[in-house]
Amino acid sequence: KSHEDMALKLDAKIPAGELAQKWNNHKAAIKVVSPANKRKLDIIIVGTGLGGASAAASLGELGYNVKIFCIQDSPRRAHSIAAQGGINAAKNYQNDNDSVYRLFYDTIKGGDYRAREANVYRLAEVSNLIIDQCVAQGVPFAREYGGLLANRSFGGAQVSRTFYARGQTGQQLLLGAYAALNKEIAAGSVKSYPRHEMLDIVIEDGEAKGIIARNLVTGEIERHGAHAVVIATGGYGNVFFLSTNAMASNGSAAFQCYRKGAGFANPCFTQIHPTCIPVHGDQQSKLTLMSESLRNDGRIWVPKKIEDVQAIRSGAKKPSDIAEEDRDYYLERRYPAFGNLVPRDVASRAAKERCGAGFGVNETGLAVFLDFKTAIERLGKEVIKQRYGNLFDMYEEITDTNPYEQPMMIFPAVHYTMGGIWVDYNLMTTIPGLYAIGEANFSDHGANRLGASALMQGLADGYFVLPYTIGDYLSHKIQAPKVSTDTPAFAEAEKAVKDKIASCSRDNLYIGQTDAEFVVAEGKICSVLFRGDTEEEEESSETQKPQKIRVILKTENFSGYEHASAKLRGTKKIYVREGKTQREYQPGETYEITAAGMKEKRVNVTCEEGGRIELSSLKRGKEAPIYRGELEIVKAGDGLHIINELSLEEYLYGVIPSEMPAEYHPEALKAQAVCARSYAARHVK
Numbered sequence: 001k002s003h004e005d006m007a008l009k010l011d012a013k014i015p016a017g018e019l020a021q022k023w024n025n026h027k028a029a030i031k032v033v034s035p036a037n038k039r040k041l042d043i044i045i046v047g048t049g050l051g052g053a054s055a056a057a058s059l060g061e062l063g064y065n066v067k068i069f070c071i072q073d074s075p076r077r078a079h080s081i082a083a084q085g086g087i088n089a090a091k092n093y094q095n096d097n098d099s100v101y102r103l104f105y106d107t108i109k110g111g112d113y114r115a116r117e118a119n120v121y122r123l124a125e126v127s128n129l130i131i132d133q134c135v136a137q138g139v140p141f142a143r144e145y146g147g148l149l150a151n152r153s154f155g156g157a158q159v160s161r162t163f164y165a166r167g168q169t170g171q172q173l174l175l176g177a178y179a180a181l182n183k184e185i186a187a188g189s190v191k192s193y194p195r196h197e198m199l200d201i202v203i204e205d206g207e208a209k210g211i212i213a214r215n216l217v218t219g220e221i222e223r224h225g226a227h228a229v230v231i232a233t234g235g236y237g238n239v240f241f242l243s244t245n246a247m248a249s250n251g252s253a254a255f256q257c258y259r260k261g262a263g264f265a266n267p268c269f270t271q272i273h274p275t276c277i278p279v280h281g282d283q284q285s286k287l288t289l290m291s292e293s294l295r296n297d298g299r300i301w302v303p304k305k306i307e308d309v310q311a312i313r314s315g316a317k318k319p320s321d322i323a324e325e326d327r328d329y330y331l332e333r334r335y336p337a338f339g340n341l342v343p344r345d346v347a348s349r350a351a352k353e354r355c356g357a358g359f360g361v362n363e364t365g366l367a368v369f370l371d372f373k374t375a376i377e378r379l380g381k382e383v384i385k386q387r388y389g390n391l392f393d394m395y396e397e398i399t400d401t402n403p404y405e406q407p408m409m410i411f412p413a414v415h416y417t418m419g420g421i422w423v424d425y426n427l428m429t430t431i432p433g434l435y436a437i438g439e440a441n442f443s444d445h446g447a448n449r450l451g452a453s454a455l456m457q458g459l460a461d462g463y464f465v466l467p468y469t470i471g472d473y474l475s476h477k478i479q480a481p482k483v484s485t486d487t488p489a490f491a492e493a494e495k496a497v498k499d500k501i502a503s504c505s506r507d508n509l510y511i512g513q514t515d516a517e518f519v520v521a522e523g524k525i526c527s528v529l530f531r532g533d534t535e536e537e538e539e540s541s542e543t544q545k546p547q548k549i550r551v552i553l554k555t556e557n558f559s560g561y562e563h564a565s566a567k568l569r570g571t572k573k574i575y576v577r578e579g580k581t582q583r584e585y586q587p588g589e590t591y592e593i594t595a596a597g598m599k600e601k602r603v604n605v606t607c608e609e610g611g612r613i614e615l616s617s618l619k620r621g622k623e624a625p626i627y628r629g630e631l632e633i634v635k636a637g638d639g640l641h642i643i644n645e646l647s648l649e650e651y652l653y654g655v656i657p658s659e660m661p662a663e664y665h666p667e668a669l670k671a672q673a674v675c676a677r678s679y680a681a682r683h684v685k
Contacts, residue, residue, distance in 0.1 A: 012425055013424040013426060038064050042067070045230040046232060046253050048072070054458070054459050056190050057181045061180075061183075068191070070194050071196065074194055078174065082171075084168065085164060087162065088452045089127040089128050094161075098160075100124045104120055104124040107120050107453060110450040111445050111450075112345075112448060114446035115445055137180065152164060155344055166388075167394075196222070197214050199214050201229065206431075211229060212493045227433065228434075231434070233251070234251075234439045239251065242285075242414070244288065244413055257421055266447070269446070271414075272412045274410065276290065276413035278411040287413045289413070293451075295341055297379070299372075300329065303328065313361065319406055343450060369407035369408070369410075372403060385404075418449055425469075428473065437461035437466055441461075445457070569589060573585065574606065574611075575605070576604070
């Protein structure tokens with residue numbers, strides 16, 4: 001084919017007319033579906049964050065038949081719950097000359113003029129409706145003494161337009177949307193499918209007709225059909241090794257749409273958030289965000305003198321020992337108009353530059369200070385506690401540093417993805433019938449999102465945009481029959497998914513330094529097979545290699561106790577080496593590994609050819625009623641069998657059955673699955 005034939009033809013369907021009139025003109029021009037006809041139409045929504053939950057609640061209340069899917073065990077555990085700082089709206093309650101146009105302009109400028117102007121103006125236009133909606137739902141926004149809703153400032157704006165609920169705005173907004181969603185679930189207009197992951201989109205006659213999903217409890221592959229499919233699964237920040245995203249926010253649903261032909265726009269536009277708790281070890285799976293709202297009262301600085309930096313790193317000086325004249329408030333120095341509230345990309349680049357110049361203040365040199373000393377002196381500790389108390393508590397729990405007395409340490413981290421599935425003005429992708437809303441699409445934030453605008457976009461799309469625009473497409477489907485899942489398109493999609501899963505079970509899978517294979521029967525993981533280093537090594541071996549594993553038993557000290565134990569046995573003779581000592585155990589004879597009065601114990605275990613090593617749960621030590629143990633399988637030969645048969649979900653996510661005997665320590669059961677979980681979080685579909 002020629003390049004012209006292969007090119008993706010994009011039609012944004014932006015309405016004509018003045019920018020401020022486009023949305024009203026568009027609503028007047030598009031088709032609608034009558035209440036009686038809405039009852040004939042089915043919609044699938046994947047994702048239950050602010051975008052998905054609000055869309056499902058709105059569409060269900062309109063009368064559509066909605067199915068909503070989430071990977072979590074409850075819709076309210078979507079990652080939107082982690083948003084802290086606030087939500088923007090052009091209410092102008094502070095009388096500081098805010099307006100719809102100013103919110104539009106700040107968003108366009110903050111995104112480096114790379115967002116679609118028509119979509120952004122619409123976003124600013126409906127922002128005020130979001131606040132009214134959420135207040136009506138009972139969202140406990142902060143209020144001023146007189147009862148009016150309070151506002152605070154966020155980066156990239158010179159007005160105060162951010163509504164907030166302390167440091168848990170996302171949670172409160174999601175609870176409001178979740179309540180509206182539950183109302184529709186109870187009414188029967190929405191059917192909820194928790195613990196389901198979308199594995200593929202089904203395309204039939206060029207249109208989206210449904211999805212293939214996996215029940216994460218049973219492992220069953222399911223077909224679901226609908227007249228339209230909405231993707232609301234958030235971003236893909238976890239393609240980076242560490243980010244502030246939950247591990248379940250894996251971006252896989254959007255990628256499946258891309259693989260089926262949906263355009264993907266601006267994938268390089270990834271936001272690096274400037275206020276994240278720095279990396280504090282090599283065992284982290286994610287990073288923790290500190291809200292941008294802290295930059296309202298916190299001042300960012302590094303020492304001016306390199307000798308002060310070195311003294312802080314070595315512990316010879318505390319940050320509070322550095323005199324005011326020896327502190328470089330570099331954002332205030334460089335950007336006096338915005339100060340510490342510059343846009344996120346500017347603040348992140350500035351922090352990286354200072355650390356790169358050798359002024360990073362932690363032991364790795366990758367941190368700057370966020371200091372509340374001036375604000376506490378000006379406002380008092382109680383005022384700061386009222387504004388940011390839960391954030392300060394969270395920081396102290398993680399770092400063991402009191403931010404009321406010493407500055408926080410922060411460093412930029414991957415947080416949000418402005419890029420996403422390409423959508424037109426109606427939020428439809430390049431595949432007819434497939435929509436993308438919230439962070440899953442690309443349209444509203446250009447190359448950099450302003451703080452407090454993610455929640456605004458998710459709720460705008462779900463409550464006030466998609467319910468209008470999806471009707472224009474569905475108005476042509478009112479005489480179409482229910483979508484059947486007994487078609488070749490569904491069969492092919494399901495077969496492709498099952499083949500992919502089967503190939504994962506057959507092929508070598510790389511997990512850190514360990515290759516593994518899952519053996520699943522009737523929804524249960526019966527064993528986890530750890531293979532050798534390479535396929536060539538296995539193929540060259542004429543006989544089955546002996547099973548070999550190295551076990552590291554770790555403990556953590558609680559109340560002076562350090563005790564943990566685990567049991568191994570072999571179906572054939574096993575040899576256990578501890579240091580220079582090797583012991584031999586007969587088939588079925590149990591060897592107990594015990595770490596008492598030490599932080600870790602390492603043993604190497606080998607089983608005779610043709611046998612297998614069986615591992616039972618870590619056991620609670622009588623002399624240590626409270627302890628935490630971890631069992632790490634470093635390397636293995638051909639197989640390892642887990643005695644306790646856990647369900648697929650329990651094994652992958654460390655969920656402990658309530659009927660598990662008390663003598664088995666829950667942390668140990670989770671530790672058994674450490675290799676499987678680290679793999680499953682990224683790869684198992």
